[in-house]
Every structure is written in structure tokens, then in C-alpha cells.
Amino acid sequence: MAKRLPTTALRLFSRRLDTAFSSSFAVGSQPLKLEPAAPTIVDLDDHWKLFASVSTSKLLRSSVNLGFVANETFVDFGMWVMDSRLMETTLVRDVILKTVKHTMFDHFCVGETTEEAGMCIRKIHKAGLRGMLSYAVEHTTNNDGCDRNLEGFIRNVEFSKSLPPSSVSFVIAKMTAICPISLLRRVSDLLRWQYKDPSFALPWKLNTLPIFTNTSPLYHTLEKPEPLTPEEEQDLELAHKRLQKLCQKCVDLNVPLTIDAEDTSLQPAIDYFTYSSAIMFNKDENAIVYGTIQAYLKDSKERLFMASKTAENLGIPMGFKLVRGAYMSKETRAASELGYDSPIHSSIEETHSCYDDCASYMLERIADGNDAVVLATHNLQSGKVAALKARNLGIQRGNPKLEFAQLYGMSEALSFGLRNAGFQVSKYLPYGPVDMVMPYLLRRAEENRGLLSTSNVDRVLMGKELKRRVKSLQFGKAGDELHEGRNRHTIAQIPQQAPRFCSYT
Numbered sequence: 001m002a003k004r005l006p007t008t009a010l011r012l013f014s015r016r017l018d019t020a021f022s023s024s025f026a027v028g029s030q031p032l033k034l035e036p037a038a039p040t041i042v043d044l045d046d047h048w049k050l051f052a053s054v055s056t057s058k059l060l061r062s063s064v065n066l067g068f069v070a071n072e073t074f075v076d077f078g079m080w081v082m083d084s085r086l087m088e089t090t091l092v093r094d095v096i097l098k099t100v101k102h103t104m105f106d107h108f109c110v111g112e113t114t115e116e117a118g119m120c121i122r123k124i125h126k127a128g129l130r131g132m133l134s135y136a137v138e139h140t141t142n143n144d145g146c147d148r149n150l151e152g153f154i155r156n157v158e159f160s161k162s163l164p165p166s167s168v169s170f171v172i173a174k175m176t177a178i179c180p181i182s183l184l185r186r187v188s189d190l191l192r193w194q195y196k197d198p199s200f201a202l203p204w205k206l207n208t209l210p211i212f213t214n215t216s217p218l219y220h221t222l223e224k225p226e227p228l229t230p231e232e233e234q235d236l237e238l239a240h241k242r243l244q245k246l247c248q249k250c251v252d253l254n255v256p257l258t259i260d261a262e263d264t265s266l267q268p269a270i271d272y273f274t275y276s277s278a279i280m281f282n283k284d285e286n287a288i289v290y291g292t293i294q295a296y297l298k299d300s301k302e303r304l305f306m307a308s309k310t311a312e313n314l315g316i317p318m319g320f321k322l323v324r325g326a327y328m329s330k331e332t333r334a335a336s337e338l339g340y341d342s343p344i345h346s347s348i349e350e351t352h353s354c355y356d357d358c359a360s361y362m363l364e365r366i367a368d369g370n371d372a373v374v375l376a377t378h379n380l381q382s383g384k385v386a387a388l389k390a391r392n393l394g395i396q397r398g399n400p401k402l403e404f405a406q407l408y409g410m411s412e413a414l415s416f417g418l419r420n421a422g423f424q425v426s427k428y429l430p431y432g433p434v435d436m437v438m439p440y441l442l443r444r445a446e447e448n449r450g451l452l453s454t455s456n457v458d459r460v461l462m463g464k465e466l467k468r469r470v471k472s473l474q475f476g477k478a479g480d481e482l483h484e485g486r487n488r489h490t491i492a493q494i495p496q497q498a499p500r501f502c503s504y505t
Contacts, residue, residue: 041391042384042417044457047465050416053127056469062412063462065107069444070456078104079442100441101434108409108444109136109437110429114159117431120408125167128419129427132258132374132405133160134172136430136437141180143238149177150242157249157257169403169426170258170290170374173246175270179239183232187269190228192221200224204233206240209275209318210306215299217264217335217343243273247281250288256319258374261292263327264343265334275307279316287319287372287401294325295355296344304358308371319372321405322358324351324379326443352379359386363402367393372401376428378411380457387421397422407444413461 044050051059068074082100086092110120121131135156137149153173160168175184194200195212212218228236250257259274261267271291278289293304304320311318325344332342345351355377362373363386375386383404395402405426406415418425430440 040384040388041421042387042414043420044380044384044413044417044461047413047461048468049420050413050461051465053416054412056466059462059466059469062107062409063459063466065103065409066459066462068103069107070459082438082442097434100438104441104444105434105437108407108441109431110408111431112433113431114155117429118159118163120429121163121167124427125164127416129415129425130167130169130403131429132170132172132426133168134428134430136432136440137177138174138439139176139181140178141182143180143235146178146180146239146242150246153178153246154249157246157253157255160255161253168255169405169424170256171250172258172260172428172430173243174260174262175239175243175273176262176266178242178246179269179273180235181266183235183239184266184269186225186228186232187236187272188266189221189225191268191272192218193225196221197224204228204236205272206276207279208272209278209310210303211268211271211275213299213302213306215302217297217299217331217340219335219338219340220265222338239273240276243277244280247277247289251281254288256288256290258290258319258321259292261294261323261325263330263334264297278311278318279314282311282317282319285317287317290319290321290372290374292321292323293358294323294327295358296325296328296351298343298345301354301358301361305361308362308365312370317371319374319401320362321374321376322355322362323376324355352382355379356382356385360389363389363393363395366395366399366401374403374405374426376405378406378414380411380414383414383418387418387423390423398424410444411458413458 054062078100081087081096087096110117117133121133124131133156135152137152140146140149153171157171160171190200190202191205191211194202194205195216196218247257249255259270262270274289274291278287278291281288291307293300295301304322308318308320328344331344335342345354359373359375359377359382362371362375365371366373375382377383377386386404390402403424403426404415404418405428406412408427408429415425415427430437
């Protein structure tokens with residue numbers, strides 16, 4: 001088991017983030033901000049340039065859908081319906097799923113099949129964006145389902161290579177789809193107990209990176225768990241083999257794999273699977289396996305530092321996707337029921353500050369030739385600050401170790417603004433049957449409660465661009481064709497050699 005990080009090392013971590021770029025960054029309980037006089041390289045004001053690659057019909061649909069998801073009454077009712085016993089009635093369920101398909105599904109997902117997903121990727125690639133391809137299966141309870149999901153993930157990797165070169169930046173997988181949920185919970189309990197009691201033996205445990213800190217939510221395991229049964233150990237071995245088969249396919253086809261995060265009751269086992277696989281497959285400065293850090297957790301900064309430094313000491317290149325997190329209500333409720341404080345920062349400002357500190361640290365790591373990061377953020381300020389820091393650190397355009405990302409259907413202005421500034425930008429693209437994608441859609445509905453300001457920015461800018469097109473008679477087929485012609489001109493104006501930099505929540 002990895003040693004716990006000394007307090008002095010954590011102080012050095014905080015100082016480094018504080019002093020690395022003092023003109024724009026400050027570590028503390030407040031979010032990091034651009035100084036009033038500081039330049040910005042991400043223009044989010046020019047709606048013509050931002051949405052030059054988007055058709056009028058797409059703009060109109062997006063504006064309407066964002067209006068719906070910004071309405072909390074609508075979201076509350078929709079979540080209640082989708083999570084109610086009404087879904088158990090076949091006729092009602094069919095009506096609900098059809099309604100969802102033509103509203104939230106069409107907005108946040110890219111189709112039900114690989115063919116539909118491929119069409120979307122080709123469109124956004126022409127617009128200068130890339131895709132993180134996610135076959136959106138999760139929460140499996142048995143080995144048969146895990147085997148089927150693995151085949152889906154394998155097909156997803158193979159499919160990515162049939163698309164235009166560089167149009168797919170990552171493929172996404174969830175451990176809950178290839179390892180039974182009950183086993184993930186058992187492994188998490190055992191890992192937590194071993195952290196509390198290092199003498200507690202886990203004979204099945206592979207080499208891994210640090211998973212816990214002294215501030216990690218260990219309250220999920222209050223009593224010493226029983227060892228894995230022979231059947232559970234066999235299932236654990238099967239889960240390892242599934243992930244290793246997927247990783248090997250990604251290595252063979254040179255497609256990076258990002259493993260998504262879950263809530264803290266399951267995350268220790270997911271980190272264990274992710275890090276043990278990274279040790280096996282991340283070679284020669286090429287990070288194929290990426291883990292996910294959720295910055296709304298109080299222990300996230302320390303865990304990121306410990307994992308990255310341990311990987312460096314082992315000579316293993318490591319990649320991380322940095323997000324804010326999507327399980328806030330569930331985490332707070334679970335901690336409260338057990339009589340513990342929430343593992344999530346007590347304010348959104350503290351979460352913003354933690355995210356920006358972690359992003360700053362990872363950008364410095366990249367500038368020093370270490371690690372790789374996907375900065376998945378919908379926060380406009382975080383995007384602007386990270387972009388400016390990347391430029392000042394001299395991170396070159398096209399650097400494969402740096403990617404910005406936003407969810408499909410969200411923060412379009414930020415995506416296009418970062419693209420126009422010369423960064424590599426990806427959209428997270430989930431696809432699959434509507435009923436299979438429902439858990440993802442429920443999380444997006446819940447997450448939008450905290451993203452109303454961002455969606456309002458998109459709606460305002462989209463509205464301005466729609467008005468401009470109406471005034472210019474740029475609507476319908478002719479308008480879209482004219483707009484696409486202007487888009488080609490606009491994208492051609494993006495510098496081929498951006499000045500010393502490149503380029504969830």
C-alpha cells in the first residue's frame with residue numbers, strides 16, 4: 001500500500017499552485033479569477049464566430065431544449081416521472097420514452113446506434129471539434145451482462161478507427177458496466193478497511209496507485225468486512241480480464257481510454273481497477289488509461305497529487321480527466337444518513353477553487369513533460385483561466401497531453417470559444433438505446449441545476465445569433481448553406497500556428 005503523503009508535501013503542493021502563475025491564480029476558498037486587466041484569449045462575446053459552424057435549425061432546437069432544462073419545475077417533474085412507478089406500465093413507459101427521445105435525449109445524446117454516433121462525430125469534426133465516444137451502458141448486476149457490455153466497448157473502440165483520423169480523442173468506459181455493482185461495493189469496502197488497518201491482508205490485490213487520504217470518506221465501511229469468497233475472487237478476476245482486454249484493444253489501435261467516476265461508495269474499487277491497469281498499459285510516455293478526478297470532493301486535490309507523483313516515481317505516464325462531479329445530492333444524503341459531514345466542498349466557490357488548483361497543477365505537469373489531462377469544464381471562468389495559463393506555460397498547439405472537453409449539448413459557447421482560440425476541444429458523446437441511457441440523462445437533469453448560468457449564456461448568445469440570421473434572411477436551407485460557407489471561411493482564419501500553446505464542470 002502506498003505511504004500517506006506527509007503534511008509538508010501538501011504544503012509544497014499548495015505553494016506551487018499559488019506561486020506558479022501568481023498574476024492570475026490564487027489558492028484559497030475563493031475561485032481563481034482573471035485579474036481585471038489580464039488578457040483573455042477565449043472570446044465568448046462574438047456570437048457570429050462562436051456559432052458559425054452550427055446550422056440555424058440546430059441553434060433553434062438547442063435554444064428551446066436549454067430553455068426546458070433551465071426550468072426547475074420542468075426538470076423536477078421529469079425526474080419524478082422517469083423515476084416513478086409509471087415507468088412500470090408498458091403503454092405509459094413507451095409514451096414517456098418517446099417524449100424523452102425527442103427532447104432530452106436528442107439534446108444530450110448523439111443517437112441510439114454507432115452509425116448515428118458516427119454521423120454526429122463527422123459533423124462536429126468538420127466544425128473543428130473532436131469526440132469522446134461513450135457507449136452509455138452502466139450499472140450491471142451479473143457476469144453475463146458484463147460480458148455483453150465488454151463486447152459493446154470493444155466494438156466502440158474498433159468503430160472509432162473507422163472515423164476520420166483524430167476525430168475521436170477518447171473512448172469512455174464505466175467499470176459499473178463490466179464489473180457487477182455488488183462486487184465493486186465489496187472491493188471498495190475491503191480497500192477502505194485496509195487503509196484503516198494496513199495489516200488487513202488482501203491477497204488478490206494488484207499493484208496500484210494511492211486511492212485514499214486522511215480526509216477521504218471512509219464512513220461507508222464502519223465494520224470490518226468479510227474477505228472475498230472464492231466465487232467473488234473468481235468474479236474479480238473476470239472483471240480484471242475484461243478491463244485488460246479493453247485496454248489491450250485500446251493499445252493495439254492507439255485509442256486513449258477514459259474510465260468514468262462514480263459516487264464515493266464505489267469509487268475506491270474503480271480507482272483500483274483504473275490505476276492497476278494504468279500500471280500495466282501506460283508505457284513510453286503514452287498514457288492510454290485515464291482516471292477521473294471529481295473536484296467537488298474535499299480529498300480530490302490530495303488524491304490527484306499522490307497518484308500523479310507516485311506514478312512519476314514508478315516511471316508510469318498517467319492521464320486524468322478532471323471534472324467537478326455529478327453525484328452531489330446522492331453523496332450529501334448518504335453522509336447525512338450515516339451522521340457524517342458531506343464529502344463535497346461546502347460551497348460552489350470552494351469547488352471552483354479546487355478545480356482550478358488541480359487544473360493549474362496538471363498544466364504545470366504537462367509543461368514539465370509529465371502526465372496528461374482532459375480539462376472537462378462547463379465553467380466559463382475556469383476555461384478562460386486554464387487557457388491563459390496554458391499559453392503562458394508554452395504548451396504548444398496540438399499537444400496530445402492537453403484536451404478541453406464539454407458534454408454534448410452543454411456549454412456550446414465555451415467549446416467554440418476554446419476552439420477559436422486554437423485549443424483541442426472534445427465533446428462527450430453518449431449513445432445507446434433511450435432506456436439504457438436513462439441514468440445518464442437523469443444525472444444531466446440534476447447537474448443542470450448548478451449550471452443555469454452557463455446554459456443562460458448559451459441561450460442568450462444563441463438568441464442573438466438567431467436574430468442576426470433572421471435579419472439577414474439566413475434561415476431554411478439557403479441560409480444554412482450560406483452559413484456553412486461562412487463557417488469554412490471562419491475556421492480557415494484560425495491560426496495554423498497558435499502562439500505557444502494548445503489546446504466537465
